[in-house]
Amino acid sequence: xxxxKQLREACYExxxxxxxxxxxxxxxxxxxxxxxxxxxFAIKPSGVPYEKLxxxxxxVVDFENRIVAGAMRPSSxxxxxxxxxxxxxxxxxxxxTHSTYSVAWAQSQLDIPLLGTTHADHNTSDIxxxxxxxxxxxxxDYEHNTGRQIVDCFASKKLSYREVExxxxxxxxxxxxxxxxxxAVYNSRVLEEIAKMAYLTLQINPxxxxxxxxxxxxxxxxxxxxxxxxxQGC
Amino acid sequence: xxxxKQLREACYExxxxxxxxxxxxxxxxxxxxxxxxxxxFAIKPSGVPYEKLxxxxxxVVDFENRIVAGAMRPSSxxxxxxxxxxxxxxxxxxxxTHSTYSVAWAQSQLDIPLLGTTHADHNTSDIxxxxxxxxxxxxxDYEHNTGRQIVDCFASKKLSYREVExxxxxxxxxxxxxxxxxxAVYNSRVLEEIAKMAYLTLQINPxxxxxxxxxxxxxxxxxxxxxxxxxQGC
Amino acid sequence: xxxxKQLREACYExxxxxxxxxxxxxxxxxxxxxxxxxxxFAIKPSGVPYEKLxxxxxxVVDFENRIVAGAMRPSSxxxxxxxxxxxxxxxxxxxxTHSTYSVAWAQSQLDIPLLGTTHADHNTSDIxxxxxxxxxxxxxDYEHNTGRQIVDCFASKKLSYREVExxxxxxxxxxxxxxxxxxAVYNSRVLEEIAKMAYLTLQINPxxxxxxxxxxxxxxxxxxxxxxxxxQGC
Amino acid sequence: xxxxKQLREACYExxxxxxxxxxxxxxxxxxxxxxxxxxxFAIKPSGVPYEKLxxxxxxVVDFENRIVAGAMRPSSxxxxxxxxxxxxxxxxxxxxTHSTYSVAWAQSQLDIPLLGTTHADHNTSDIxxxxxxxxxxxxxDYEHNTGRQIVDCFASKKLSYREVExxxxxxxxxxxxxxxxxxAVYNSRVLEEIAKMAYLTLQINPxxxxxxxxxxxxxxxxxxxxxxxxxQGC
Numbered sequence: 001x002x003x004x005k006q007l008r009e010a011c012y013e014x015x016x017x018x019x020x021x022x023x024x025x026x027x028x029x030x031x032x033x034x035x036x037x038x039x040x041f042a043i044k045p046s047g048v049p050y051e052k053l054x055x056x057x058x059x060v061v062d063f064e065n066r067i068v069a070g071a072m073r074p075s076s077x078x079x080x081x082x083x084x085x086x087x088x089x090x091x092x093x094x095x096x097t098h099s100t101y102s103v104a105w106a107q108s109q110l111d112i113p114l115l116g117t118t119h120a121d122h123n124t125s126d127i128x129x130x131x132x133x134x135x136x137x138x139x140x141d142y143e144h145n146t147g148r149q150i151v152d153c154f155a156s157k158k159l160s161y162r163e164v165e166x167x168x169x170x171x172x173x174x175x176x177x178x179x180x181x182x183x184a185v186y187n188s189r190v191l192e193e194i195a196k197m198a199y200l201t202l203q204i205n206p207x208x209x210x211x212x213x214x215x216x217x218x219x220x221x222x223x224x225x226x227x228x229x230x231x232q233g234c
Numbered sequence: 235x236x237x238x239k240q241l242r243e244a245c246y247e248x249x250x251x252x253x254x255x256x257x258x259x260x261x262x263x264x265x266x267x268x269x270x271x272x273x274x275f276a277i278k279p280s281g282v283p284y285e286k287l288x289x290x291x292x293x294v295v296d297f298e299n300r301i302v303a304g305a306m307r308p309s310s311x312x313x314x315x316x317x318x319x320x321x322x323x324x325x326x327x328x329x330x331t332h333s334t335y336s337v338a339w340a341q342s343q344l345d346i347p348l349l350g351t352t353h354a355d356h357n358t359s360d361i362x363x364x365x366x367x368x369x370x371x372x373x374x375d376y377e378h379n380t381g382r383q384i385v386d387c388f389a390s391k392k393l394s395y396r397e398v399e400x401x402x403x404x405x406x407x408x409x410x411x412x413x414x415x416x417x418a419v420y421n422s423r424v425l426e427e428i429a430k431m432a433y434l435t436l437q438i439n440p441x442x443x444x445x446x447x448x449x450x451x452x453x454x455x456x457x458x459x460x461x462x463x464x465x466q467g468c
Numbered sequence: 469x470x471x472x473k474q475l476r477e478a479c480y481e482x483x484x485x486x487x488x489x490x491x492x493x494x495x496x497x498x499x500x501x502x503x504x505x506x507x508x509f510a511i512k513p514s515g516v517p518y519e520k521l522x523x524x525x526x527x528v529v530d531f532e533n534r535i536v537a538g539a540m541r542p543s544s545x546x547x548x549x550x551x552x553x554x555x556x557x558x559x560x561x562x563x564x565t566h567s568t569y570s571v572a573w574a575q576s577q578l579d580i581p582l583l584g585t586t587h588a589d590h591n592t593s594d595i596x597x598x599x600x601x602x603x604x605x606x607x608x609d610y611e612h613n614t615g616r617q618i619v620d621c622f623a624s625k626k627l628s629y630r631e632v633e634x635x636x637x638x639x640x641x642x643x644x645x646x647x648x649x650x651x652a653v654y655n656s657r658v659l660e661e662i663a664k665m666a667y668l669t670l671q672i673n674p675x676x677x678x679x680x681x682x683x684x685x686x687x688x689x690x691x692x693x694x695x696x697x698x699x700q701g702c
Numbered sequence: 703x704x705x706x707k708q709l710r711e712a713c714y715e716x717x718x719x720x721x722x723x724x725x726x727x728x729x730x731x732x733x734x735x736x737x738x739x740x741x742x743f744a745i746k747p748s749g750v751p752y753e754k755l756x757x758x759x760x761x762v763v764d765f766e767n768r769i770v771a772g773a774m775r776p777s778s779x780x781x782x783x784x785x786x787x788x789x790x791x792x793x794x795x796x797x798x799t800h801s802t803y804s805v806a807w808a809q810s811q812l813d814i815p816l817l818g819t820t821h822a823d824h825n826t827s828d829i830x831x832x833x834x835x836x837x838x839x840x841x842x843d844y845e846h847n848t849g850r851q852i853v854d855c856f857a858s859k860k861l862s863y864r865e866v867e868x869x870x871x872x873x874x875x876x877x878x879x880x881x882x883x884x885x886a887v888y889n890s891r892v893l894e895e896i897a898k899m900a901y902l903t904l905q906i907n908p909x910x911x912x913x914x915x916x917x918x919x920x921x922x923x924x925x926x927x928x929x930x931x932x933x934q935g936c
Contacts, residue, residue, distance in 0.1 A: 025423060025424070025427055026420065026423070026424075028352070045466065046463075046464055046465050046466065047464055047465030047466055048466070072466060073463075073465075073466055073467065076456060076463055076464045098351075098352045098427075100427070100430055100431060100434065101434065103350060103352060103431050103435075104431055104434035104435045104437075104438055105438060106350065107349040107350040107431065107432075107435040107442055108435050108438040108439035108442050109439070109442065109443070110438065110439055115809040115873070116805060116808065116809040116873045116874060116875070117800075117873060117874045117875070118730070118800045118805060118875070132446060132449060133449075135446075135448040138448045138449055138452050139448065139452075142452055142456070171349070171350045171351060171445050171446075171449060172350060172351045173350070173351070173352070186728065189727060189728070190727070190728075193727055193800075193802070196802055197802060197805050197806055197809065198809075199434065199437070199438055200802065200803065200806035200901065201806045201809040201810050202438070203437065203806075203901070203905065204806055204807060204810040204812065204901055204904070205810035205811070205812055208809055208810050208811065209811070211873050212834060212837075212873075214837040214840045214841065215834060215835075215840055215873060218840050218841075218844055222778060222844070229748075229775075229778055230748055230749055230778045231748050231749030231775075232747065232748065232749055232750070232774060232775055233775065259657060259658070259661055260654065260657070260658075262586070279700065280697075280698055280699050280700065281698055281699030281700055282700070306700060307697075307699075307700055307701065310690060310697055310698045332586045332661075334661070334664055334665060334668065335668065337584060337586060337665050337669075338665055338668035338669045338671075338672055339672060340584065341583040341584040341665065341666075341669040341676055342669050342672040342673035342676050343673070343676065343677070344672065344673055366680060366683060367683075369680075369682040372682045372683055372686050373682065373686075376686055376690070405583070405584045405585060405679050405680075405683060406584060406585045407584070407585070407586070433668065433671070433672055436672070437671065493891060493892070493895055494888065494891070494892075496820070513934065514931075514932055514933050514934065515932055515933030515934055516934070540934060541931075541933075541934055541935065544924060544931055544932045566819075566820045566895075568895070568898055568899060568902065569902065571818060571820060571899050571903075572899055572902035572903045572905075572906055573906060574818065575817040575818040575899065575900075575903040575910055576903050576906040576907035576910050577907070577910065577911070578906065578907055600914060600917065601917075603914075603916040606916045606917055606920050607916065607920075610920055610924075639817070639818045639819060639913050639914075639917060640818060640819045641818070641819070641820070667902065667905070667906055670906070671905065
């Protein structure tokens with residue numbers, strides 16, 4: 001697999017987590033892993049079932065969507081990944097799925113409200129749901145414009161992609177990211193759990209209040225703040 | 235297994251996907267696979283548990299429901315399969331299950347609305363729910379008339395069975411089809427996921443809008459249109 | 469295991485289906501198997517986890533709840549089983565679980581309405597929910613009176629235990645039975661599926677109509693009527 | 703592992719039950735096991751995935767949260783465990799998870815009502831939901847104050863921690879305890895099932911009544927009363 005061996009293997013491993021974590025049926029998802037120095041990223045080939053996927057099937061493309069290595073066609077969502085890598089310089093991996101509860105919120109066109117500490121352990125705001133695209137953007141360079149829709153959504157809501165590592169595309173589904181591909185997949189699994197918990201909470205109590213600010217800060221900071229004391233500090 | 239060996243094995247493999255994909259409990263489902271040249275199709279024997287099913291148990295019948303090969307009684311739904319094969323010439327396989335969320339919609343007697351891109355990746359319209367049959371059709375040749383009910387439903391709604399490869403029978407459950415038996419089972423799994431997503435969406439937001447036409451066309455065409463760019467093109 | 473070897477093994481096998489079919493957590497269930505000639509039945513010992521259960525742990529008791537064989541204490545629900553065996557002479561096995569959706573309906577104190585063919589394939593009426601017992605019956609011989617509550621419920625609703633092989637005890641959970649212990653467990657699994665489907669249906673459409681009589685008869689009779697054509701006829 | 707070998711192994715075994723019982727995703731949970739004679743307890747290290755956890759990773763701390771044995775940082779929730787061990791002298795193990803349905807009730811800020819015998823088999827009252835903490839307690843010694851919040855909740859509701867071995871922290875999730883770590887985990891699994899059953903019951907029938915007192919007493923006493931006859935009496 002030549003000089004991209006490590007990059008493709010990291011991408012392969014992250015993709016294989018999706019079925020293991022029950023985040024996909026059939027081929028409904030893709031993960032990419034970037035090499036910032038070389039200006040390329042590795043991504044799942046389009047339409048290949050996970051049980052048949054091999055590390056050497058992983059495609060390597062540059063930020064202009066040109067294939068650099070690999071014999072297969074890359075994911076049909078490749079341009080969305082490229083747009084995000086180009087615009088958000090600290091992202092190391094991106095994950096897209098059609099996981100059930102996340103899609104249900106996306107189809108509802110509603111942000112997922114911050115209702116508890118499971119959510120606050122990972123984010124300090126509601127999970128944003130970007131509105132469906134304008135017709136001319138859909139008719140144009142659709143996957144490229146999906147990336148733009150995400151970046152615009154974060155800009156208009158004044159969110160930082162470094163703090164909030166997940167988004168819903170209205171009517172479509174979730175995109176998540178992180179310092180590497182493994183973290184992007186981790187965020188997809190966390191998002192699915194938060195989406196399910198929020199759904200159940202509002203079924204039990206439609207008037208359930210948002211988590212109060214003092215708890216949002218406490219839980220986020222003990223995991224991610226400068227004096228974080230969660231984990232082994234490495 | 236004589237000259238139908240390949241046909242029966244394809245049928246067997248497709249049937250064995252049903253428990254693996256969590257689409258059945260006990261014997262609540264059946265898949266068939268057609269050989270157009272010979273004018274026959276292979277189908278699961280009636281009431282045989284999947285864990286005991288063997289390729290040689292698969293029954294081969296013609297379009298008039300006469301057994302051509304096999305020692306067992308074919309599925310009690312055989313006449314429905316035969317009717318569909320006779321009337322829809324481009325179908326290669328048919329699948330029937332009682333999967334949970336699909337049955338819930340069928341029992342609700344409601345079409346599954348097109349709410350997102352997961353649905354549009356596979357269909358350009360709501361999943362139709364055929365009304366329950368008239369009493370005289372039930373009292374008559376019930377399974378044959380179930381096939382007729384499906385074909386009539388598509389005719390009255392002006393749907394093409396080539397574009398929409400799934401239907402709900404009101405109060406009963408789903409039938410799906412495709413170019414071969416494996417695709418028919420794939421469609422049953424996809425339908426179950428779409429049914430669950432639509433259920434959850436309307437619980438979260440009872441006013442969730444249908445997917446707009448520009449997105450319906452975009453998602454369907456990028457997978458199935460003449461310039462499709464999803465998958466490996468083979 | 470002496471002369472009851474076969475009886476205890478059938479009982480053991482049926483009990484071991486409960487965790488396999490996801491019908492129990494921990495020890496929340498029990499199955500019994502009767503020998504009509506000897507006037508005894510085998511039942512799970514009380515509080516023994518399924519992963520530790522062995523065929524020789526199964527207890528054999530007579531219809532007056534006297535232990536006939538086995539070193540352990542029988543299920544705390546033994547008297548309910550005994551009452552049903554004494555009063556309903558054609559039952560060969562009984563199963564009790566706390567499966568999730570069946571319990572939810574029992575706690576709702578509502579009959580499960582007959583909404584589709586999955587239900588009609590097994591029963592011709594709503595699944596009855598017996599009301600909670602009067603306080604004096606609870607304070608008395610509770611488990612014996614639970615059996616009486618079931619028999620009284622069937623009498624007052626004019627149901628035949630030969631046609632309807634399942635009941636919910638209000639606030640408690642399901643009891644099912646059948647020609648043998650394996651069939652009793654089968655009915656518990658079917659009931660759980662019917663309970664989940666009915667729950668989902670009424671969430672999607674609170675006005676979903678009951679299945680019409682012609683379809684109830686058709687589906688029940690094609691599996692259980694005198695001209696039944698489902699299965700292999702053996 | 704020196705003199706705490708047995709304590710750490712019991713703690714390890716109990717922690718490993720959490721993923722097996724589907725009570726956690728990733729590292730969202732922790733179990734501790736106390737040695738009352740030595741005045742120390744063993745607890746999961748912070749942020750270590752279950753699939754990588756080894757018995758020797760378990761950390762031993764005293765009731766003032768000082769590390770006594772182990773090379774890793776203990777769970778970020780350690781002070782909550784310590785507070786409960788110090789105040790409730792008969793507890794042998796504590797379990798904390800973010801299991802889905804329990805968290806949904808916690809986020810709803812509602813007690814789980816006692817609706818059936820599955821609940822009454824384990825508790826004689828609603829599962830209490832402690833209110834979210836005051837801002838000054840959150841800003842202070844947060845995890846220590848979480849323990850205080852639990853103890854205060856039981857005092858104000860006049861509940862005995864010996865009878866009710868579980869609580870929800872509003873907006874956060876469940877804590878459970880018991881005579882040892884294994885029982886604490888058992889209670890977490892039971893709570894999750896009760897939480898799901900109560901959710902479903904109120905969806906089916908929003909007016910479902912509480913379980914009447916005679917049945918509450920009967921079911922609790924047959925398992926836990928002085929004349930208990932459930933289990934093998936050992």
